[in-house]
Amino acid sequence: ETGVTQTPRHLVMGMTNKKSLKCEQHLGHNAMYWYKQSAKKPLELMFVYSLEERVENNSVPSRFSPECPNSSHLFLHLHTLQPEDSALYLCASSLNAGGLEQYFGPGTRLTVT
Amino acid sequence: QKEVEQNSGPLSVPEGAIASLNCTYSDRGSQSFFWYRQYSGKSPELIMSIYSNGDKEDGRFTAQLNKASQYVSLLIRDSQPSDSATYLCAVSYTNSGYALNFGKGTSLLVTP
Numbered sequence: 301e302t303g304v305t306q307t308p309r310h311l312v313m314g315m316t317n318k319k320s321l322k323c324e325q326h327l328g329h330n331a332m333y334w335y336k337q338s339a340k341k342p343l344e345l346m347f348v349y350s351l352e353e354r355v356e357n358n359s360v361p362s363r364f365s366p367e368c369p370n371s372s373h374l375f376l377h378l379h380t381l382q383p384e385d386s387a388l389y390l391c392a393s394s395l396n397a398g399g400l401e402q403y404f405g406p407g408t409r410l411t412v413t
Numbered sequence: 414q415k416e417v418e419q420n421s422g423p424l425s426v427p428e429g430a431i432a433s434l435n436c437t438y439s440d441r442g443s444q445s446f447f448w449y450r451q452y453s454g455k456s457p458e459l460i461m462s463i464y465s466n467g468d469k470e471d472g473r474f475t476a477q478l479n480k481a482s483q484y485v486s487l488l489i490r491d492s493q494p495s496d497s498a499t500y501l502c503a504v505s506y507t508n509s510g511y512a513l514n515f516g517k518g519t520s521l522l523v524t525p
Contacts, residue, residue: 342515343457343513356512358512400445401462404449404456407455
């Protein structure tokens with residue numbers, strides 16, 4: 301248990317659905333991250349929030365929309381996804397943004413049908 | 414293109430042996446280095462961080478950093494079957510903002 305929780309753990313959605321992934325950290329950290337992990341590929345950073353402000357957006361399609369209402373919670377809103385978006389979506393947090401140890405949640409296994 | 418390279422394996426070692434995992438990186442400006450362990454179907458778990466040249470030991474794990482040669486390694490002593498997992502190397506670059514750049518990972522199999 302790393303102190304980072306994610307819900308749901310598994311999600312199957314159609315291409316026309318709208319869903320949200322939730323992440324919560326109980327570590328008192330100030331930075332939170334969304335990563336995508338696909339088979340045979342390195343982890344890909346999607347978004348970084350520092351003190352609720354988005355500080356990095358790595359050319360992620362607009363069908364992924366992050367939200368960070370406070371430093372403990374992070375959401376990833378999904379709409380009109382494609383089958384190639386099926387992957388493990390991981391949330392992580394660190395004390396501050398930039399070069400510090402990041403602690404991952406258990407992930408959400410997303411399947412787009 | 415800042416790259417982190419790892420041999421995908423699988424690296425097979427007998428129980429009780431030393432497992433040696435290697436990682437090279439492309440940017441000399443790299444400052445922070447991390448090793449994560451990821452079991453199949455699970456999320457990455459941080460096991461070691463290292464910031465300066467030399468060795469850092471934590472239990473059965475030793476991380477080694479050589480910035481001149483641009484490599485970082487992880488040694489696992491007295492390997493156990495429970496160490497069988499994929500080991501991810503992550504590097505923080507000086508000018509990359511907030512990103513950790515991950516390698517694809519090395520699969521380790523410890524055989525009884």
